[in-house]
Amino acid sequence: MKKKVLLMGASGSGKTSMRSLIFSNNPASLTSRLGATIDVEQNHVRFLGDLILNLWDCGGQDSFMDSYLSTQRSTIFQHVGVMIYVFEVESRDMPKDLTYYRDCLDALRKYSSDASVFLLVHKMDLVKGDKGTQLERKRRDLQAESGDVEVTVFGTSIYDESLYKAWSRIVHTIIPNAAVLTKHLTTFAEACSATEVILFERTTFLVIATSSPPAPPASSQRALANGAATPGSSSTVVTAPTSPVEDVHKLNATRYERTSELIKALKHSCSRVREEFYALEMELPEFTAVLDEMTKNTYVLIVVHDPTIETAALKINIRTARQKFEELQNDSISA
């Protein structure tokens, strides 16, 4: 199964940069060397089993945009699963950005009426002053511009974990039957006496599913400071079944995206000495955890607070569960 994902926005807004961070494991510092994208660059990324993400990085210079909206209109906008539109938070020419955006939205409505739309307010690291307020204002403006099309807005930057948060939410929406995965992860967590189990896609380390429902929309200081989570931002994308479990652990609200970012950075360090990151086990003062391969396309992180559980036991549990999850993944995709 293929899902077409459009990545659009003005030239220089940061589309190719985020693609190279998320999908190619390049560090943020190297993105300044990227040239403008000519026309469309297509990428195929195999996600779970048979699920292939077909990413269209659409160069944003005016001449390309004009051609997407005219001669290439049907090619670009048909069979789209997700459109991600990137706005620079301090755009040089917002009125022009918005004109193109509205035209793209019209085309999308005509050719792929059930595509979901995500808007990224990007380069949030450049905002001086209150990022939360600035993002809220942008969110309101963009929602107004979108008319009756339902959109989800995220504030992002390649220099912190906010990018992983946004992209994790985006891929989550295209995984069929994510709820089934969640259910099995919850069972697996119980079997391991784990506080939490998280499933990541192998190359991008984006979060595919977690055992417990994500913490209620964060009002945590840190999330706000990054312009990432703001009350209401996740209302349209929460897919995990929301059973009202009392949260006794009160884990950090940004832990998923921070974990993606940390592991990607460690993977990168390994690759610099021509080694390949494979697995990690930790017994820290705060918790015990094992990060290991689950299936061909996924990694699992098991977090345990019970001090009597040892990493060796967790590793055996992963080995036992592998087969089951491999089957499940294939089922959930062909379903």
Added chain:
Amino acid sequence: MQHSNGTKSPTIDVQRTKILLLGQRRSGKTSIQQVLFNDVSPKQTFYLEPTTRIVKDTYDTVIPLEIWDCPGNVTLDTLGASLSDFSSIIFVIDIQDSYQQPVARMLDFFIAAYQESPDICLEVLVHKAEAFTDDYKIENFRHIQQRVIDELLDISQDYEQMPLNFHLTSVYDHSIHEAFSRVLHKLIDSLPYLEDLLNVFCANSQSSKAFLFDVKSRLYVATDASPVDTGTHNLCCDYVKTLNAFGPLYKSSSSSAARLLRDSRSSSPSSGPSFYPSAAVTLAPSTQGTTLTYHSITPQLALLALMHTAVFEEQRGLLEYNVVFFREGVQEISQVEKDARMGSLVV
């Protein structure tokens, strides 16, 4: 930005090893000090305010340090201390700046220091090196080095013996960590004993490389006798950073405290390490690959060791035993250091 102390001085003060940080305005002195000892990220150094007075910061690792960060225009008279009070003088030169003035000032300080105490460590950091390509970087580095030595000998041939050390550094990569580690090594009297312990550990655990890291600053205070490969060093630095960052992410407000309680009570549980943290990252899927282990040694120090994954998996018990032995050795050495310093205060 405030220059707060990285580590608060303990109530009873000990005799600290003093390091003097010198260099022209905006050469990067405060950035270096803040990145290494105060958890400031390299990008944040952009917002540091100019240093207008001498700032003394303390930091506790194997030995207690006191680092003096000076404004660019400090002179021997305004320093307010004798150069012989310092064990090490570090002069930072911006590789992108003109060299003439800084080199002249640096030599004034170095000559004065050398005359007072010929054993003093004199370190030159050629800084902000990441901005240049590798070739150009090295060329500039050699050029500065040659120039310093030429000028020194022009002043007097007597200075031929002056022990100058040059390092190429940047806060944007691990070069500052590696260079500062080497600066630190010369100040640790017990270094040979630590190195011996590491050599023994490597031999007994079939480890190809081991470092004793200061966890917070990510400087290594000692390593075994095999050569340091920069790539391996950088990976260890990143690994320590990763582990430092992980703890708070999954800290539980209800359960984490209970773990610590157990940790302090348990002398030795059935198996597994009795000290947190410990960790291992496996490189490459097969047992042919390498594993990088991490073991807490003291609250400040951790042992990092590289070994074959097969050895790690099959001889875990032996490894843990060797770590316990190593830990006792390091703790003993630390205690001797501590006693010596407390003792010297009394007199």
